[in-house]
Amino acid sequence: MSTHIPTPSTPPSVAAQIARLPDLPMADIKALWQQLVGGETPTHNRQFLERRIAYRLQEAEFRKVDANLLDRNQRRIASLVETGKVKKRDRDYRPAAGTVLVREYKGVEHRVIATADGQYEFQSRMYPSLSMIAREITGMRWSGPLFFGLRPPSNAKAKPSTKKRGAR
Template identity: 40%
Template sequence: MTPDPIPARLAALKTATTPDLKAQWRELFDSEPPPFNRRYLESRLAYRIQELAYGGLKPETIKRLEQLGEELDGGDRKKRAMRLDRDRPIIGTRLIREWQGVEQVVTVTQGGFEWQGRPYQSLSAIARAITGTRWNGWVFFGLKNHRRAA
């Protein structure tokens, strides 16, 4: 019996360069990688590698997860849109941006974002607090390429 190559492939993600991770993303997802941090790329690539090798979630599991989501948000369309927002970083993600020589760290929370121990509803409000000017928070933190969005 030949050894399973998947664990070695997963371990190699930790030492791969970011350009290598992005190249793997393009190969495995057939799309451009999102502008999220390295940890996000590693975790999603690890899942995708395993999904392709061992199979993804069963359709009944996906259906059950959707049902649980509906129970949580009570069928509220706005809440469901937030739940299904694929561009939003996962809870716990740390967004790091250097501004005028100072590293700014924002944590994604259940209800929005946290910066310097204070909760915020939007990244734009945090960007404004940091810079003193109006910014698109997603652009400021590198989550959205403003040229691509235009």
């Protein structure tokens, strides 16, 4: 098993870059800010700057992996600004590439891997949706996101009344 050692041609991972932010001199933090955000730093609060730089590093890296991620986030931000409320998830929500979804069904553990192209790998085969995989596993039509726990069950069924009846 080989280990990945960063060289001048392969920069350190985003996680490694973020992990070393607290150890960088303030001058380097300001230089990173200018490189990633542009302009002068809006504050001298180091924690604020580190958090924003970490966000920008992740944004740049994950935009490469999932081109739709930025669009989805911009729609969520627009919705928040418009309504003042955060929606739970977009309807087109998909887990990040590399996410492993695990579900036990009838005593058998099933593993699904989200891929960068928006599909899912299950038992060495590619599927365009989680619902197709859930149907493959159960033999019935299921909401894939519900089956794999990405979405909570709806509360469509009325709950029994919890009111106490008065004594006669």
